[in-house]
Amino acid sequence: MRKSGFAALLLAAVLSPAFAQADEFEQGLGTMWEVLWHQSGTPTRLVRWEQEMRVRVYGVNLASHKQHTLEALRAVAGEAGIKLVDVSDRADAAQVANVSVEITPDYMLEDNQPCVTFLNFYTETRIxxxxxxxxxxxxxxCAYHEAMHVMGVRGHPAGKTVLSYFPTKVEGLLPLDRAMLRAWYSPKVRGGMTPFEVLPALxxxxxxxxxxADKARVTRIRDRFFADTIESMQAFAEGRGEIPYIVKRSGKSTEDGIKLxxxxxxxxxxxxYLEGATVQADSGQAVRWLQRAATLGSRTAQTRLGGTR
Incomplete structure (x- = not known):
């Protein structure tokens, strides 16, 4: 199928009444939730760019890969509203670039991880x-998959997104990817937000x-999804019930990662519970969970707990 036909089919799936059906909408919500998890088995805070991206693409066979790689990065930056500048041909590219993309020989990296992105941040807020x-x-x-990671979206969810594990070529962002980026870089979101603060924006x-005509119904589905997610995450935090499927599916979770x-x-x-994010505000529950986190060694919770007294 041609690129234009494939994109149109996916867009129709999102915009058509069929998307409003419970299974389709809930799948989308599940995908949005799973992007907030790291492969190690830990949920993550939101990080994003707050400066222009200066990109250097280098390595082997650039004639075959540079244009497609830049197209992917321009697509995600454009959706996020972040300025991107290609500095690859500058003599001082290695010094001025804040996004470096290396095309490596085929013998490098592992077969189970042929591409990888490393994000650098001083605090878990701004890249x-x-x-x-x-x-x-x-x-x-790998280009579009890794481009999403470059923008700070670190999860590997199931669903119709370039962040899912995939065996074939990907030639463009899918509707869910665009929705993620719009929410991730919207004015209502800020760096350092917790998953429950980000989920409503997604x-x-x-x-x-x-x-x-379907907005009232999908809003009810959203509310039920929020309630179910809060319930299952309380069980996870207390060590009850099943480990979230996103953790199992990653194949890279560890006991230490799950403990964290x-x-x-x-x-x-x-x-x-303190902020009323994804759930109704409840100061008693807020203190309960902050105390649990503090007891488990979270210094951030210890600090936050001091402010709630």
Whole structure:
């Protein structure tokens, strides 16, 4: 199928009444929730760019890969409203670039991870720089996937997104990817937000795409999804029930990562109840979860707990 036909089909799936059906809408919400998890098994805070991106693409076989790589980066930066400048040909490119993309020989990196992105930030709020490596034979299918990571979207969710694990070429952002980026870089969102603070903004983008006649229904679905997510995350934080499927599916979770995930989730639940984010504000529940996180060793929770007394 040609690129234009494929994109049109996916867009129709998002905008048509069929998307408003419970399964389609909930799948979208599930995808949005899963982007807020790191492969190690820990939920993450939101990080994003607050400065222009100066990109250097270098390495092997640039004639085959540079244009496609830049197209992917321009697509995500454009959706986010971040200025991007290609500095690859400058003599001082290595010094001035804050996004470095290396196309490596095929013998480098591992078969189970042929491309990787490293984000650098002093605090988990604002991205200072990013470094990407992609094997030459995998660069085409990796470009849009890694470009999303460069923008700070770190998860590997299921669903119709270039962030999902995939075996074939990807030639453009999908509707869910665009929705993520719009929400991630919207004025209502700020760097350092917890997953429960970000989730409503992500959900709002999906609701905005639904037909007007279905908005009340999908809003009810959203509210039920929020309640179910809060309940399941409370179980996860307390060590009850199943580990979230996103953690199992990553294949890279560790006992230490899951332990940290439970601590972080306890803190995030405390903030959710304190701020009324994804759930109704409840100071008693806020203190309960912040105390649990503090007991597990979260210094951030200890500090935040002091402010609630």
């Amino acid at each position: 200072e720089s990013a470094a990407v490596q992609m094997r030459g034979r995998d660069a085409w299918r 959900a709002d983008e999906l609701i905005a795409a639904a037909p007007a 995930g439970r601590t972080e989730m306890s803190y995030f639940l405390g903030v959710a």
